[in-house]
Amino acid sequence: MFAKLFLTMVSVSLLELYVLIKVGGFLGAWPTVALVVISALVGSALVRSQGLQVLRQFQERIAQGESPGQQLIEGFMLLVTGVLLVTPGFVTDFLGLLILQPTIRSMVAKYLLANVKLNSAMSGGFYQSSSRTTFGDKKEDGNIIEGEFERKDDNKDH
Structure with missing residues (x-):
C-alpha cells in the first residue's frame, strides 16, 4: 500500500x-x-x-x-x-x-x-422513524439485541 x-x-x-x-x-x-x-x-x-x-x-x-x-x-x-x-x-x-x-x-x-x-466503525447502528428510535447492537457471540424506546414528556401536570 x-x-x-x-x-x-x-x-x-x-x-x-x-x-x-x-x-x-x-x-x-x-x-x-x-x-x-x-x-x-x-x-x-x-x-x-x-x-x-x-x-x-x-x-x-x-x-x-x-x-x-x-x-x-x-x-x-x-x-x-x-x-x-x-x-x-x-x-x-x-x-x-x-x-x-x-x-x-x-x-x-x-x-x-x-x-x-x-466497513462500519460500530458493530451496530440505529435508525429513527417518527418519535421512535430502534437500535441494533451486535454482541460478541454474534447475536443481535434489538430494542425500542419512546420519548415521553418530562413536564407532566401534577
Whole structure:
C-alpha cells in the first residue's frame, strides 16, 4: 500500500514538473505562475459553491429520512478536488476540474456506493422513524439485541 502511494505521488510530481516546464517554456515563467494561481483561486471558489450545494442535498436527504450516502461520497470527492486544485500544477488542476463536473462526480459516487463495501466503525447502528428510535447492537457471540424506546414528556401536570 505504501509503495503504491509513494510511486503515485512521485509519478504525479514528476509529471507536474514536466508539464510546468513545457508550459513555462512556451508561455514564459510569469504567465505560467499566473495561470497556476488563477486556477487555484477559481477552483477554490467552485469547490466552495458546489460543496454548499452537496451540503444542502445532504440535509434534504436526512430530513426526508433517506440515506445520504451519495452526498457523503460526493462531499469527500469535493474535499479531494480542493486539494487537487490548490496543488500547483496543470495535471492536478485538470483532474480536479473533472471531479468538479456534477455529472462525472455523481457517476463516480454512484459507482463507489454500489461497488465498494464500507466497513462500519460500530458493530451496530440505529435508525429513527417518527418519535421512535430502534437500535441494533451486535454482541460478541454474534447475536443481535434489538430494542425500542419512546420519548415521553418530562413536564407532566401534577
